[in-house]
Amino acid sequence: MQNFNTDSHRMKNLVDISAMVTSSTDFYSIKDKIVDKMLEVVHPTKACVNLFYRNDYKYAYLVCSQTLEYIPQVFPMDHVPPVKSMSNPIGIKIDFNEYPKYVHEAVEEKKIIYIENVFEEERAKDERDLAIKEGYTGRIVFPFIINDKVVGFMTCFLSKNDSICEQDIDFISSVASLLSLSIEITTKNNNMQFLVHKLRGAINSINAATKKLYSSNNITVFLEQLSKQACNMTNSKEALILVDDNDYKDRAFNYYNVEDKNKINLYPMLESIQARKSIGEYHNNVNIKSESEDTIKSYIYYKLRYRNKVIGCIVCANSQNYTKDDLNILSILAKQVSVGMQLYKYNLEEVKHKVLDNELNLLNKQQKLIMDDAKLELSNNKELDYYHRPARVVGGDFYYAMKVDDDNTVYILADVMGHGMISNYMVAMIKGAFKVLANHYKTPGEILTKLNKMLYDEFDKMDVFATCLVSVINSKENKITISNAGHYSPIIIKNNGEIEGNLNCKKGIPIGIMDEAEYANNSFDISNYSLLCMYTDGILEIKNESKEEYGVSRLEKFLQDNYQIGHEVLQGKLEEELIDFAGKDNFDDDILVVMLKDK
Structure with a gap:
């Protein structure tokens, strides 16, 4: 007779595991928690998770901490340094031929295989010494299947005192399906991040080549x-x-x-x-x-x-x-x-440089006018301000903020990638569309999705795209909600001066690439944060005489050292820091840094 409490426990833990999977984009950070939750309900001696990478079935990589301590004494293997990516191997590399025949059968035929007694099963004869050493008599294999491909498997080990029923197997099978879903979510997220990173690097290289073409x-x-x-x-x-x-x-x-x-x-x-x-x-x-x-x-x-x-x-x-x-x-x-x-x-055609310089100076003045009124004081003892240092050749960096009611302030930070004069035109288009949308939609995800849809044809026609962040600050609830279109995640300094290291700001693709793109909301409680900094790539790519880039780590260190001082002094010190680092006071790209900080 089935135990109602056991059924209830299974269902509760399955719901908990589902919540973990759907709220995370990192399989590696939750896999062990999922296995722990599973083992609260069913009681094999242990369970282990193995992955195949890049459709290579020559090796299985053991990634579950439950079993890492057991394996080095048993299988010949290579240890691979941990790199959190579904395309780069992580875990312990084991020759798949070392696994018994029924594990191969489970993978090849995409089915669950239960070996009740390895000492009586012909397919398990090669693992009997291991079974004696590790103290198990039975083993169950659950393949992970995504789009009809096996991407890994989980095995559960049973001692002679362990018992497992059909409902337990169904429960573990459901957990295996959720682990497969987590792998799929992580893969898609990694692919998106890789695409955005690749695009950004390529565009930087292309822009450098274009500048060189202009001069040479x-x-x-x-x-x-x-x-x-x-x-x-x-x-x-x-x-x-x-x-x-x-x-x-x-x-x-x-x-x-x-x-x-x-x-x-x-x-x-x-x-x-x-x-x-x-x-x-x-x-x-x-x-x-x-x-x-x-x-x-x-x-x-x-x-x-x-x-x-x-x-x-x-x-x-x-x-x-x-x-x-x-x-x-x-x-x-x-x-x-x-x-x-x-x-x-x-x-x-020998376009005169002087004429072009005049046009660029005019565009820089226009861009300054677009951003001049974006400093705001908020009702929760915080203020929003920015530092902007335009390059000689006009760029596409843009920031604008506005209050939509007593409690809510919305702002946008964007970096238009493309030809300078055209990108300046798109900056004006973005500001106009943003002002309209910010008054009609409450969440940054909606604003960004509609902004992309509204301007997609214009982006396509002008041969540009843009990375950007749209944020809504609710002063009453001390909350900020951010939507990210392929941009850098914010740097956050906590009240104790530490960097917030667990920021999970999900990225979508830049606007202007796909007209049907949708963007997610990421919400954070800012009551424990002294400073939140958003920036474009210009500050990171400043180089010193040794060709070292300023980079994120130096910016983080500067903010940690200066987060308690006022905006104006902080901006002055930032300018001094950048000039000292570069050894010059003119830069090849726009510098734009936006800060939400305590007054």
């Missing part, structure tokens, strides 16, 4: 750097960039092959690609033979456009598997190449 007028070096970036951004083996437009004196062409610079496998495909109506596509498993007898297994392309006219294309080949994300990334690169080519064209 060397189109060959520019396209060479960008063809390498195309390979890096899409994990391709080769890339080709062609610019073919009557506005330029010569056809511009560059090719990059990771393995052999002299091989050009993609050139013969250009004619058919240029004839297609589609602006961009990707194809996997095509297996096309090139003229050099190499095989093009997969390829992706995106055409270069300027004012609705096709002026060339980027083609990459031989990634393991191209996705829609790769096409989005390549579209951003294509837009940046188009902007760079226009800059090259302007140089060919």
